[in-house]
């Protein structure tokens with residue numbers, strides 16, 4: 001396999017034998033939180049700057065794909081038996097890209113059952129976990145259809161390469177721990193085409209890093225990430241952002257290697273605030289923060305000034321990811337319950353942590369029906 005592309009047999013249009021009538025594949029894939037943000041892209045779904053994320057453990061998507069041999073050329077994707085499923089347009093575009101790359105797919109019709117571990121409409125982005133799970137299902141299915149064994153590490157790299165086309169941040173969810181996506185002078189084999197796990201250089205203390213996801217608002221986002229990336233195409237500060245992202249990336253990598261928690265937290269906060277500053281200063285001025293977001297940020301900084309090692313990051317939305325070391329879990333949970341849950345919608349938050357990456361769902365029952 002050449003790096004960053006599919007196993008040759010997958011892209012070949014000639015199959016060794018008769019294609020099987022039906023194949024079921026299933027994967028659980030996690031969400032990830034970017035410490036250095038992917039914000040802005042170039043044609044080909046390539047990032048304008050390198051990003052670095054931590055894979056989560058408890059926020060994940062489980063997807064079961066049933067592929068049935070059928071007429072080619074028809075609209076061939078159904079999600080949770082819902083013809084108006086919100087993911088359908090994005091998944092259809094992605095499926096068409098996959099079909100162009102892997103011809104065996106065009107012989108099948110696909111029915112997808114998918115569910116998230118986090119409740120529907122909690123404002124938590126599900127595209128990274130959803131797209132990475134769907135990609136793994138498609139690749140596993142395609143390999144089985146042509147009786148090809150793909151060793152797991154190769155499968156993950158190919159799924160990272162492919163899922164990037166569905167959603168950029170999804171390419172980082174194929175690996176556990178800390179993951180880099182995008183070319184950088186700091187890591188010679190990092191690529192714009194697929195993500196790379198960097199766990200062997202990370203300080204042991206950080207492998208158990210915790211993330212409490214504080215759901216400030218369950219409202220759907222007013223601006224999709226894809227539209228947000230577009231604002232960078234004509235943003236007055238794009239050149240400055242590229243330089244800043246490089247500097248922050250370099251500092252973050254150093255801090256993760258040395259286990260410098262203060263610096264990790266400080267840079268994560270700087271990245272989150274830059275992301276929202278870029279959004280607010282883009283044409284149209286998108287304000288995605290809620291008053292509760294700012295209250296929670298003040299509380300976190302207040303607690304930190306009293307010695308609690310708590311930091312925050314944000315996605316392109318109002319919810320706050322509270323980052324802290326495992327050793328302080330009890331004190332931080334007490335702090336969250338006493339001071340932060342009043343700002344969470346319905347008091348809802350998710351205790352999450354650095355996770356291990358995707359898992360195959362081996363016990364698949366055909367009668368399983370999931371709801372998103």
Ligand code: DP6
Nearest residue numbers: 034037038167168169225226315316
């Ligand atoms: C702010 O990966 O959701 O969460 O590639 O258009 O699907 P598309 O965008 P997406 O963007 C994620 C943006 C972010 C930062 C990050 O995860 O790095």
